[in-house]
Amino acid sequence: MKIDLSGKTALVTGSTAGIGFAIARGLQEAGAAVVINGRSTASVEAALGRLGGPARGRAIDLGTAEGVDALAALEPRFDIVVNNLGIFEPVDFFAADDAVWDRHWQVNVMSGMRLARIYLPGMAERGWGRMLFLSSESAFNIPVEMIHYGVSKTADVALARGLAKRMAGTGVTVNSILPGPTLSEGVAEMLKAEMAGGKTLEEAGADFVRTHRPTSLLRRPASVEEVANMAVYLASPLASATTGAALRVDGGTIDFIS
Template sequence: MNISLHGKRAIVSGSTAGIGLAIAIGLAESGADVVINGRSQERVDQALEHIRLKLPGARVSGLAADLGCAEGAARLFAEVPQTDILVNNLGIFEPKGFFELTDEDWQLFFEVNVMSAVRLARHYAPGMAERGWGRVLFLSSESALQIPVEMVHYGTTKTALLAVSRGLAETLAGTGVTVNAVLPGPTRSEGVGGFFAKMAEEQGVPVEQLEAGFIAEHRPSSIIQRLASVEEVANLVIYLASRQASATTGAAMRVDGGVVRSIA
């Protein structure tokens, strides 16, 4: 299968590192004109340099804006009025016990993880429908289906994204715009890698040992028995963004290494 996205513009929120950066690279490699995003100009510039070194001639640009707030989203809309592919990747996570979570914690996670995606989809999807083609993707998580007790707030926001994704897909029925959610499992992203590196340093053990221990204790149902790479997650996103994925919409697609024990 030869995926070509030449002539298509893509926006990837929260894409200066980790899964988002891997998605941006994959889209650019497939020929798309990619807009990356991060909160600081320094991070955006670093990501752009990384992509251009990896893919000389890639059509990439960047915007420094906090898309976790309405003001940041408005900046993006002003700079990039329309797009063909929207990847709602922006998200935050933090292990914290349920009874320690404050109202502010809940509000922050909904604002960043859910409302950022809602605002971008609300702005860009109507234009896609008018043009008769588009792809909207929401990065959810296996935590949407198996709420982690150490991050109930995070899991709840990821479940909300599944509802938004399905509802938007049905709203756009027959328009040529597909809408899907992608559910990664434990993935060695920058945030997760940094989390494990810090814990490994504190405990005086190798990172690999800590990762293996986490899978064994907290995700024992994993079939691959390891963390996924960001590229493995990005591969599914690139396919769903492609012309070839035209009959896949309203779906929750898992790239979780088999963590979720389900045949559907």
């Protein structure tokens, strides 16, 4: 199986590190012309330096309507859009005020919605396109320590499914990806306390999975590359019959058959 994305342009939001960066690298290795995105010029330039090749960057906050409009003015066309931008913050439900909920909603949901509204029509006109949403196993296993996050990720799955129906018959597919615990920089930051006790990142990650995601069959976090592999496949012509799906890269954490 050979994935060839030569001649395709791809945007990966929130791609200066973690899963987003791994997806950007995978798409570039498959031949796509990739646009890296982050909020600061320094982070974007650093990511471009690590990525190498012909990729270009856009330092724009896509968690705002103004940021999305600014990107659209600079980049009017993409063949592939990966809505990876997202935040998570453990806050108990009764301590999570409206600002916490609104911040997660704007970044995790509205960013992808606005980009879909801008870029899907052009994909449909050209008869080919790929729109991906990075959701989470937390969309179905709502985490009690961050209910606001789980709700936003459930919304991503619903949005992707609805958009897939709207784009039916156009040659454009829309799907969501549900990673489980993944060893990204954000997760590493969350596990700092455990690592301070002498554990490696991998050991702390495995302990976290066993404690907080006991249904995991993998019994360890995924690597960012393992999640990226699914995204690159779904972005390719080889996935032409997959649309409206929520594809799990969760290590078997979600405990039902689907």
